[in-house]
Amino acid sequence: MAVPYEKIPFAGTVPSPQKENEGMITGSWRTRRPILDAEKCVECQTCWISCPDSCVNLMTEDSPITFNLKYCKGCGVCAEECPVGAITLVPELDFKD
Ligand code: SF4
Numbered sequence: 207m208a209v210p211y212e213k214i215p216f217a218g219t220v221p222s223p224q225k226e227n228e229g230m231i232t233g234s235w236r237t238r239r240p241i242l243d244a245e246k247c248v249e250c251q252t253c254w255i256s257c258p259d260s261c262v263n264l265m266t267e268d269s270p271i272t273f274n275l276k277y278c279k280g281c282g283v284c285a286e287e288c289p290v291g292a293i294t295l296v297p298e299l300d301f302k303d
């Protein structure tokens with residue numbers, strides 16, 4: 207039986223799920239946090255398509271991308287795939303929040 211997209215867990219296989227799933231929060235796994243260097247970013251969206259947890263958000267007023275830290279598990283795929291090295295993984299212990 208087909209499963210409607212809205213029933214698939216947030217960390218599933220849909221690139222842009224329409225809603226979050228509180229049962230699939232993966233942010234607490236993270237030991238490193240992705241940080242964007244907006245000066246380097248060329249807005250190619252490779253990080254957005256590459257994130258296995260669909261937690262790269264595109265185009266806010268302040269930044270070409272942002273990370274949904276509730277779900278980002280710090281795997282570093284976005285940083286590896288970024289063609290211009292605009293994403294750096296920084297240890298969580300360096301942050302106060
Ligand atoms: S580190 Fe990057 S690829 Fe990995 S979950 Fe976080 S935003 Fe997604």
Ligand code: SF4
Binds near residue numbers: 246249251271289290
């Ligand atoms: S992959 Fe790199 S250059 Fe492309 S949008 Fe993401 S941060 Fe910017």
